[in-house]
Amino acid sequence: MSAQKFRTCPATGLKIYSSAETLIQINAVTAIVFLLVGGLTAIGLLLTRWQAVHLLDDVLFYRALTLHGIAMLVAWIVFFEMAILYFASAVLLNCRLATPFIGWLQYILMLVGAGLTAVMIILGQADVMFTSYVPLQAAHWYYLGIILFAVGAILGCCVFFGTIGLAKHEKTYEGSMPLVTYGAMCAAIIAILTLATGALTFIPTWLWAAGLIPMMDAELYRLMFWGFGHSTQQINVCAMVACWYLLGTLTVGAVPVNEKVSRAAFALYVLFILIASEHHVLVDPGLSAAHKTWNTGYFMHLAVLASMIHAYSCPAATEVALRKKGYTKGLFEWLKKAPWGDPGFSSLWISMFGFGWIGGITGVIYGTEQLNIIVHNTLRIPGHFHATVVVGTTLAFMGITWYVLPLIFRREVIFPGLARIQPYLFGVSMCVFSVAMIMAGVSGVSRRSWDMNGMDGPFQVDFGPMTDLFLAIMGVAGILAILGGALYVLLAVGTLLIGKKIEG
């Protein structure tokens, strides 16, 4: 087994084994394909919610919305995270990948699962939205697809842990593992725990849809689903923060200010956010106020503390690195002279800004018991998570791509000038999109609705011209963001196909 093929990266000196390299490549490419699917559905959704345009009919709108959630939040992000896990273990630890055949099984199961789920949605057998709250029912194949996908992802985490064990056993590194690997490990721990919760939720639901067992209690499902659904977002947070540290190092050579603090913060994510998922059911019956307050207060805010710590450590690390380069004049010379033309660096900063200042702050506010009453299921919610998952996680992953392409795919990025503007086009317009969506939600416009005015209903609703204005801003910014996303897909795929090969 130890005779696996490897090459040595001329830029970093890291040993890259071909088994890990192929799996990183194939997972990353599949992720981008699903990003494209999600982006296509986004066009229809955006131009329908922009009430003045109202493009799709109702059936198509709900179908596209279900597919958008699955393609983006599940497929794109998790496939990319598998690539990150293999990168953070095998490549960063200078080690061969443990049990590459299980890595392939991970890929095949996830592909079949995501494909099955997507096909069921497209066929109209699963118009149940991303959350699939029972008693709404999809064809049982839909749930099976999600279960297969989750099993695949668990296998990917196992390969990751196996590789860490192997690296330790074969002494391919000395001392403690790198911070990025540590962050990825926290993500993998959360992943295994949440995916297990997901299995507990979806396996009974699948059997129910197949007609074998009675339905799970509707409120229990909601609680269980969010034990899986929101905690999986913490995998994304962990992976994203690991990417922030990685980008800091790749772009300006940043060194973590204090490893102890950064690592402790990652551990806080693992310990606390997992259980703090009751902020989704704050206005539901079924749980006492004390239960909800304890869960969303104490448990959630300790995880918020972790984000607050990273909010200091990540920018501070880049500041220290830039000051070491000699940009020491005044308070902000380092910021002015920072490499803003490097798409990795601009992605990092826009990602940190959007995640923290828009997504994080709104998230903490919406998770309070009383304020949730004016927030629950309005457009404020998707406004919040487009700031966290799209500006935050997605942009961080996009930023990493500009380094993965030369390092792992050994291709020079085509049209570097366009790559330079991509983070600004995508990130800034996505920030505007999120804020406009939140503002439309402030006036009470509900999420997941084809027609906010209720034209087909017994009574009509008028939200006023201000809401129309915010929806129009959301529409325009959304189109710019979709262009930014399309630019990313074009540049990434173009580089793979026609980018100049790098020898070594």
Add this chain to the structure above:
Amino acid sequence: MSIQAIKPGWWQKPLDGQEKIWLSIAFVWCLAITIIMPWWHVVGDHNMSGEYHKITGGDFSMLTDQFIEKYQVGMDEGIPVVVPPANSDIFLRGAQWEWDPVLKLKAGSTYRLHLSSIDVNHGVSIQPVNMNFQAVPGYDSILTITPTTKGEYRIICNEFCGAGHHAMIGKLIVE
């Protein structure tokens, strides 16, 4: 470097002064918001009462029908309009894709609003005051409400409940 293994001893490295200040601010802030939420639950006026019990869709439907029969005063767009007395139990039934009945309440009076769904999950979004609650099948969620502002309100379903979701709009009147 965050991508390189680090030598032992990193746990002993002391915190930087600025880092200490930031950590303290962050910790105090998290503590503050953790305390404010339960504190507001005690002193604030806008809280879920947290009262509920389990009920079958059939039973809830029966209770709603009895309630409508007792207090109905007319019809509005095919939906019964009811005028319940103050301090009474009132019912709002969610079903694909209709809210009924239309409730006519008195400003300043207090009611116990029973909320449930007889099929799938529905969202209760009262506009334009923008207050949102969840109607879950199998659960009777009881809210103690005192309407303060006169006017006509809409009850919009804001949880996806199937093909006719966007047409599920009810009415609430406060006089």
